Amino acid sequence: MTTAYPTPTPAPEGHHAEGHESHNLTGFIIFLCSESVIFLAFFSGYALLKTSALDWLPPGVDGLEWQMPLINSIVLVSSSGTIYLAERAMAKGSLWGFRAFWLLTMALGAYFLYGQAVEWSSLKFGFTSGTFGGTFYLLTGFHGLHVATGVFLMTLMLIKSFIPGNYKGGEQGVQATSLFWHFVDVIWIILFLLIYVWQRS
Amino acid sequence: MTPSQAQGPRFSPLSVVALAAWVALLVVLSVWMGQQAYRWLPVQASTAAPLVDGLFSFETAVGTFVFGGVVSVMAWVLLMHRADKYDESDAEPIEGNTRLEVIWTAIPLVLVMAIAVYAMRVNTTLGMLGPMEHIHLRSPVEDAGGYPGDRLPAEQVEVIARQWSWEFRYPGADVAATELHLAVNQPVTFRLVSDDVLHGIYIPAFRVKQDVIPGRAIDFNLTPTREGRYRLRDSQFSGTWFAANQADVVVESAADHQAWLQAAARQPLQSGISDASREFAQRGQSTKAGWATVPPAPPPQVNVPGSNTLPHDG
Amino acid sequence: MTLATFPASEPKPSWTRYFTFNTDAKVIGIQYIVLAFFFFLVGGLLAMIIRGELITPEADLVDRTVYNGIYTMHGTVMLFLFVFPVLNGLNNLLIPTMIGAPDMAFPRLNAVAFWLVPIFGVLLMSSFFVPGGPAYSGWWSYPPVSIQNPLGHLVSGQGLWLTAVALSGVSSIMGAVNFVTTIIRMRAPGMGWFRMPVFCWTALAAQSLQLIGLPSLTGGAIMLLMDLVAGTSFYDPAGGGDPVLYQHFFWFYSHPAVYVIILPVFGIFSELFPVYSRKPLFGYVYVAVASFIIVGLGLVVWVHHMFPSGVPEWMRNLFMFTTMLIAVPTGVKVFAWLGTLWRGKIRLTTPMLFCLGGLFNFVFAGVTGIMLATVPIDIHVSNTYFVVGHFHYVIYGAAVLGIFAAIYHWFPKFTGRMPYEGLGKVHFLLTFVGANLNFLPMHPLGLMGMPRRVSSYDPEFTFWNVIASLGAFLLGVSVIPFLLNMVSSWVRGPRATHNPWNAIGLEWLLPSPPAEDNFGEHVPVVLSRPYGYGSGEPLVEHQAEIEAALIQAEQLESAR
Ligand code: HEA
Ligand code: HEA
Numbered sequence A: 001m002t003t004a005y006p007t008p009t010p011a012p013e014g015h016h017a018e019g020h021e022s023h024n025l026t027g028f029i030i031f032l033c034s035e036s037v038i039f040l041a042f043f044s045g046y047a048l049l050k051t052s053a054l055d056w057l058p059p060g061v062d063g064l065e066w067q068m069p070l071i072n073s074i075v076l077v078s079s080s081g082t083i084y085l086a087e088r089a090m091a092k093g094s095l096w097g098f099r100a101f102w103l104l105t106m107a108l109g110a111y112f113l114y115g116q117a118v119e120w121s122s123l124k125f126g127f128t129s130g131t132f133g134g135t136f137y138l139l140t141g142f143h144g145l146h147v148a149t150g151v152f153l154m155t156l157m158l159i160k161s162f163i164p165g166n167y168k169g170g171e172q173g174v175q176a177t178s179l180f181w182h183f184v185d186v187i188w189i190i191l192f193l194l195i196y197v198w199q200r201s
Numbered sequence B: 001m002t003p004s005q006a007q008g009p010r011f012s013p014l015s016v017v018a019l020a021a022w023v024a025l026l027v028v029l030s031v032w033m034g035q036q037a038y039r040w041l042p043v044q045a046s047t048a049a050p051l052v053d054g055l056f057s058f059e060t061a062v063g064t065f066v067f068g069g070v071v072s073v074m075a076w077v078l079l080m081h082r083a084d085k086y087d088e089s090d091a092e093p094i095e096g097n098t099r100l101e102v103i104w105t106a107i108p109l110v111l112v113m114a115i116a117v118y119a120m121r122v123n124t125t126l127g128m129l130g131p132m133e134h135i136h137l138r139s140p141v142e143d144a145g146g147y148p149g150d151r152l153p154a155e156q157v158e159v160i161a162r163q164w165s166w167e168f169r170y171p172g173a174d175v176a177a178t179e180l181h182l183a184v185n186q187p188v189t190f191r192l193v194s195d196d197v198l199h200g201i202y203i204p205a206f207r208v209k210q211d212v213i214p215g216r217a218i219d220f221n222l223t224p225t226r227e228g229r230y231r232l233r234d235s236q237f238s239g240t241w242f243a244a245n246q247a248d249v250v251v252e253s254a255a256d257h258q259a260w261l262q263a264a265a266r267q268p269l270q271s272g273i274s275d276a277s278r279e280f281a282q283r284g285q286s287t288k289a290g291w292a293t294v295p296p297a298p299p300p301q302v303n304v305p306g307s308n309t310l311p312h313d314g
Numbered sequence C: 001m002t003l004a005t006f007p008a009s010e011p012k013p014s015w016t017r018y019f020t021f022n023t024d025a026k027v028i029g030i031q032y033i034v035l036a037f038f039f040f041l042v043g044g045l046l047a048m049i050i051r052g053e054l055i056t057p058e059a060d061l062v063d064r065t066v067y068n069g070i071y072t073m074h075g076t077v078m079l080f081l082f083v084f085p086v087l088n089g090l091n092n093l094l095i096p097t098m099i100g101a102p103d104m105a106f107p108r109l110n111a112v113a114f115w116l117v118p119i120f121g122v123l124l125m126s127s128f129f130v131p132g133g134p135a136y137s138g139w140w141s142y143p144p145v146s147i148q149n150p151l152g153h154l155v156s157g158q159g160l161w162l163t164a165v166a167l168s169g170v171s172s173i174m175g176a177v178n179f180v181t182t183i184i185r186m187r188a189p190g191m192g193w194f195r196m197p198v199f200c201w202t203a204l205a206a207q208s209l210q211l212i213g214l215p216s217l218t219g220g221a222i223m224l225l226m227d228l229v230a231g232t233s234f235y236d237p238a239g240g241g242d243p244v245l246y247q248h249f250f251w252f253y254s255h256p257a258v259y260v261i262i263l264p265v266f267g268i269f270s271e272l273f274p275v276y277s278r279k280p281l282f283g284y285v286y287v288a289v290a291s292f293i294i295v296g297l298g299l300v301v302w303v304h305h306m307f308p309s310g311v312p313e314w315m316r317n318l319f320m321f322t323t324m325l326i327a328v329p330t331g332v333k334v335f336a337w338l339g340t341l342w343r344g345k346i347r348l349t350t351p352m353l354f355c356l357g358g359l360f361n362f363v364f365a366g367v368t369g370i371m372l373a374t375v376p377i378d379i380h381v382s383n384t385y386f387v388v389g390h391f392h393y394v395i396y397g398a399a400v401l402g403i404f405a406a407i408y409h410w411f412p413k414f415t416g417r418m419p420y421e422g423l424g425k426v427h428f429l430l431t432f433v434g435a436n437l438n439f440l441p442m443h444p445l446g447l448m449g450m451p452r453r454v455s456s457y458d459p460e461f462t463f464w465n466v467i468a469s470l471g472a473f474l475l476g477v478s479v480i481p482f483l484l485n486m487v488s489s490w491v492r493g494p495r496a497t498h499n500p501w502n503a504i505g506l507e508w509l510l511p512s513p514p515a516e517d518n519f520g521e522h523v524p525v526v527l528s529r530p531y532g533y534g535s536g537e538p539l540v541e542h543q544a545e546i547e548a549a550l551i552q553a554e555q556l557e558s559a560r
């Protein structure tokens, strides 16, 4: 045995072919953990400002209407289910099933954004209406940005699914997007509880 | 591989004695440094000062011991364990020693916990003396039932911090000044307010400091214990003339203080001290303009401007 | 049975690659380090102006507004454009080579993260030239001062500052995701967690802190930017906001940030003391694990920067306790280094001198840190020069000295040239003496009550300020031998062998400089813990053959 550099197992071929793919998912999960801290910061800022405020609501505003946001929440939560079904379909090898559920998820996401826009335009306060207005638009806006990003990512994945042979044996991009979507969903639930349910101080 | 067990350096009786002597020397040095520590601090002019200084002295001693110990080992190693010039060999591979790890985890733990407990007790005492209290705008101390009965009725002084001047108002005597006058050995309650930015009230001789936060009124107590003239400095960066935002504190006997208040009340209102306004006016004429600044607030209108250039103690 | 050939005959890559979007971690590492030292000079020049102003009590050298801008930019440049980038540079050089990976997990993300640095560097520097001058509210940028915006323009120094800091956060997050993923997933076969070099442990710990802490700063900075340019009032009491909220966001990150700086330096100490004492690291497992105890504690001490800010008594006491606890895991490391030195065969090379000097300064700074953690003492010295003294002792005295040690130690590996010992020792002497002369006098100043961030001061503070300024100018001189050494040895220093310090570690089993993909496909199998000095056990499988091949290649090279 005089090999200077013995070849390690696993073979470099295999390591690189799937190795990097799984790095992607690891990296993405790490990123999401970090991302959640920024929401945590905004949430705790909201709670702190609210509990210590003298006049929380701007003059002329007496609380938020919650029925439409509730419908919106149901839409977003169910889209977590449809994206799961899409992944399941992909795992079973049904590319069309995947595309159908994926598209449905995108539609639900888009509807959520639409609902959000409608709500914003009906509100009587703006971004600069005290700390309430500021934090409200900051939180919903920052979350909405994430929903929009999610829909954009899904569009990309959908397009990629038409490249022949691309999705053989599962696709990390789909997994990552789905993970992101669940994340956005969970954030919304906390946000909904914090802003719409917890209205009395 | 089997970690080679540390041999546990076998000390000869002589080296044990030498080590003990060295540790004793370090202890003596530490105690001495602890005593020196008082000299690095300004004069003690409030009830808080001796407590803070005692704590600082104690930590200086502990710190000297820790630092001295580490440096002794480094010095010893540098003197005794240097590799010979052409010695390329390795030393004896000692990988670790669990007992030592336990010891040197436990000792600092005990030391810092001792410091923390001591400090907490000082905190509690200081809290009873008053200097570290803060109250939100909406629940002033009077609404909460006033001060506990065991405290002397404190003189009330309203402290207004501005960009960049200090104003002291004595509501009882209807006096305003840009120099702070206090009666010795008499508790005083400051109400700290700011309408612009963060400031900090800092009187080194009193060892007290408290941020002044716009949007809140902070009540803050202290008791001066030594007559003299001291400095009050802004301690939270407040913009261009932050450095010049200083005032004098005069601690005088109760009789002198009453006399000062009465004399002051008879004075007409005039512009108080504001170095910033003066420099800002000069700056307007100079060609050497710097970068942008917000203009200073106009000097407060006070009965007594006082001085902030007289020599001060400590 | 192929004998791997080393790329001794590979064409020498052109130096221009350092100016391109290169994805090789070793190129990126050097890009980071060189750029960081450029900004070190900028930050140092600003420090020289600070010390020039403070050599006399009056505000005479520069206008007060200029002083405020300069100290703010000094702190910002030193932290965001010098220390963090230089440490990321070391991470790039050392992590892949130490764990036997061919590159980082995401090479392109890595390059993007790097190129953001010159971008926000230029952005920050440009703030010197906008009307009104750069940000002037300190590197904390506490509102409401920071949102006063005297000229009222949309583009202000403060706005550029906030944008630059936010971009720096984005770049650091990209870097952190990359470093963490690389360490978790790309270690050489056989390199379990407790066979990983301590530098990688500390880098992992530090980068985890970045991931948890930075978003809080970014969030806080976004809200501050909104207050500044969009008219919101998150922190503006005039509109119901709370300035203290910002302080929590800021310190929730910026306290951990100091451990992001010092942890890799602990890693450097842990790597270098064994090499130059010829002994294994004492208590390797404890030293490695202590890094994560520091991470845990480091996340729950931030209020010690806010003791006089109006936080309730119970919070002050609680955070005093947590802060003091940090002395325990840190002590474990300090004592482990002493245990490593003990009965070693000490070699006083340049890197070793910097490590010893750094340790000396660090313990001193740790002691003053414990004093600051003590609430009643901190009430007196907070926002005085005592704090400035404390943190320059850690940041300059320990961290920067540690970084110099690392540079001298790994210089041969990544440039293929030896640095000059004589110049290195002169550099050390000037740095060590200058730093102590500069930063020790700040402690008596603080105890006497001299506030920080002042452009003028009372005459009783003159004496110590003059000494400090002289020390600072000595530090200014100290960069001359350093720069001379770096430039001349890189250009025409003696050729370095693969292992000039006779050190143990995967990176020393690579040629100097290593090939682009390091071990490529021939990653050796790790057999034992690092730092096996004196044990005679091999670190990797086929170690003897690998070394023989390296020596053979070097002989071939020099014969040519
Ligand atoms: C690399 C940077 C670094 C490091 C490692 C540290 C380490 C520590 N720092 Fe420091 N600190 C800063 C950088 C750093 N700091 C900066 C930049 C600021 C100011 C920022 C600004 O305001 O602009 C600051 C400010 C600062 C403050 C706020 C002061 C104020 O503004 O009022 C406090 C208060 O608690 C503090 C405490 C500590 C403590 C307890 C440690 C501990 O981690 C130290 C632990 C180490 C030891 C204790 C020594 C080794 C241990 C032993 C040998 C065991 C035995 C020891 C004992 C029993 C004591 N620091
Ligand atoms: C990594 C961090 C770091 C480093 C290395 C340094 C290095 C130095 N710092 Fe500091 N400093 C900070 C981080 C750092 N600093 C921070 C965070 C603050 C707080 C800011 C705030 O309050 O907001 C601060 C604040 C600060 C102050 C307080 C200002 C005030 O409160 O008013 C002072 C005062 O003396 C000071 C001095 C110095 C000196 C003399 C050095 C020396 O070590 C520098 C040595 C310099 C060199 C070795 C380079 C010399 C260069 C030349 C001679 C010119 C050549 C130049 C070109 C060709 C372009 N620094």
Ligand code: CUA
Binding pocket: A015, A016, A019, A020, C105, C185, C186
């Ligand atoms: Cu390729 Cu990991």
Ligand SMILES: [Cu+2]
Binding pocket: C254, C255, C258, C301, C302, C304, C305
């Ligand atoms: Cu801290």
